[in-house]
Amino acid sequence: MSQPISVIILGATGSVGRTAADVLSELGPDKARVDGLVAHRQVDALWALGRKLGARWVGVTDPEAGRRLFDREGGGRPAVLVGWEAIVAQGIGEAPPGTKVVGAITGFAGLWPTLRALERGLDVLLANKETLVAAGELVTATARRSGSRLVPVDSEHSALLQCLGLAQPFRRLILTCSGGPFRGWSRKALERVTPAMALAHPNWRMGPKITVDSATLMNKGLEVIEAHWLFGVPYDQIAVVIHPQSIVHSMVEFVDGAVMAQLGWPDMRLPVQVALSWPERWPLEGPSLDLVGRQLTFEAVDEGTFPALSLARQAGEAGGLYPAALNAANEEAVAAFLDGRLGFLAMEGVVRAVLDRPWPTGPVETLEQVVAVDAEARAVARAAMARWEAGTPPVG
Numbered sequence: 008m009s010q011p012i013s014v015i016i017l018g019a020t021g022s023v024g025r026t027a028a029d030v031l032s033e034l035g036p037d038k039a040r041v042d043g044l045v046a047h048r049q050v051d052a053l054w055a056l057g058r059k060l061g062a063r064w065v066g067v068t069d070p071e072a073g074r075r076l077f078d079r080e081g082g083g084r085p086a087v088l089v090g091w092e093a094i095v096a097q098g099i100g101e102a103p104p105g106t107k108v109v110g111a112i113t114g115f116a117g118l119w120p121t122l123r124a125l126e127r128g129l130d131v132l133l134a135n136k137e138t139l140v141a142a143g144e145l146v147t148a149t150a151r152r153s154g155s156r157l158v159p160v161d162s163e164h165s166a167l168l169q170c171l172g173l174a175q176p177f178r179r180l181i182l183t184c185s186g187g188p189f190r191g192w193s194r195k196a197l198e199r200v201t202p203a204m205a206l207a208h209p210n211w212r213m214g215p216k217i218t219v220d221s222a223t224l225m226n227k228g229l230e231v232i233e234a235h236w237l238f239g240v241p242y243d244q245i246a247v248v249i250h251p252q253s254i255v256h257s258m259v260e261f262v263d264g265a266v267m268a269q270l271g272w273p274d275m276r277l278p279v280q281v282a283l284s285w286p287e288r289w290p291l292e293g294p295s296l297d298l299v300g301r302q303l304t305f306e307a308v309d310e311g312t313f314p315a316l317s318l319a320r321q322a323g324e325a326g327g328l329y330p331a332a333l334n335a336a337n338e339e340a341v342a343a344f345l346d347g348r349l350g351f352l353a354m355e356g357v358v359r360a361v362l363d364r365p366w367p368t369g370p371v372e373t374l375e376q377v378v379a380v381d382a383e384a385r386a387v388a389r390a391a392m393a394r395w396e397a398g399t400p401p402v403g
């Protein structure tokens with residue numbers, strides 16, 4: 008029997024992180040062992056998970072929350088690491104060779120640890136799409152240099168990976184998109200959308216940021232940029248089609264016109280396990296997909312009503328640090344919307360205001376370049392929102 012794999016989960020207390028923990032628990036210690044688990048503030052949930060999975064260490068990125076856990080549990084097992092420096096040095100740095108790192112943190116905060124893990128030569132199983140949007144060039148170059156693999160966990164990109172299989176020549180990648188909770192709505196109706204309405208996704212249970220992104224279709228825009236970097240494909244070869252049932256997770260059109268799709272229930276356990284086992288396949292319990300009597304439908308994206316997808320495409324095509332600026336603006340806008348400080352349609356206004364600025368389009372070779380643009384774009388976004396609070400209408 009082969010050796011069990013060793014796994015670290017960054018963002019272990021989130022939606023993807025907990026799914027990964029469940030998959031690892033199901034696989035059992037003969038197949039997979041948990042080296043470390045990282046969370047931001049939910050220390051009780053993290054500690055319970057660390058004990059249950061027999062982790063070597065748990066890491067808390069928020070220093071105050073981390074010190075609380077350390078005061079209570081420090082000195083025992085799992086070891087408690089407080090702050091990113093300790094997590095990277097003693098956690099990721101001392102993980103057994105070949106450890107796989109599940110990147111399930113939400114947002115730009117996932118970039119730095121992802122880069123450190125790749126630099127150490129560890130494979131990263133990436134759900135955290137913002138990392139690839141903000142710094143795809145830097146992240147993929149880092150992986151190439153160290154020989155680590157970047158394996159997608161996002162269900163659409165996992166589907167593409169599974170369809171591509173032997174890397175046969177293809178014409179197009181076709182990402183499917185549920186359309187979110189407001190598919191078919193008018194702009195007028197969207198004006199009344201509240202955070203509670205946006206947080207009710209029809210097919211997937213996910214963290215708040217990605218759920219709001221799915222409602223605006225910005226999520227699909229981020230995924231187009233993610234696909235560009237993961238599969239090295241020009242933007243004009245990445246299509247998006249609405250598929251409300253979320254059964255077809257994405258498709259590849261090969262050079263001879265054949266189209267292959269990956270189908271399954273909307274359940275993140277599969278893409279997580281595929282990433283862990285890839286290129287092997289391991290058994291996973293669950294109901295078989297029964298298509299009898301089920302309608303699978305496809306329609307074009309209404310980009311007039313949901314412009315976030317084309318804003319993301321424009322940023323991707325502009326290249327350089329435009330996607331980093333887009334990502335920062337979107338993170339600020341989503342946070343403000345969830346806080347009740349910004350309307351649903353005003354989120355796209357924030358992104359537009361930031362993309363209207365000139366951003367560098369040259370090569371992106373250092374983390375410092377990305378961090379500087381991320382900070383500047385957030386400042387531009389906040390200034391735009393402050394102006395609008397003072398009375399200027401936000402919707403362009």
Ligand SMILES: NC(=O)c1ccc[n+]([C@@H]2O[C@H](COP(=O)([O-])OP(=O)(O)OC[C@H]3O[C@@H](n4cnc5c(N)ncnc54)[C@H](OP(=O)(O)O)[C@@H]3O)[C@@H](O)[C@H]2O)c1
Pocket residue numbers: 017018019020021022023024045046047048049050068110111112113114116134135136137160161162211212213214215216217275
């Ligand atoms: N959910 C899905 O089904 C799904 C599917 C595909 C891709 N994704 C992508 O996967 C990523 C995670 O999504 P999610 O839905 O699992 O998010 P989530 O439920 O909000 O969980 C986020 C996780 O990241 C941690 N975290 C948040 N802010 C952090 C920070 N500043 N520093 C360090 N850790 C931080 C959280 O820790 P605390 O709990 O301690 O705050 C939590 O463990 C996102 O990039 C999303 O786009 C998600």
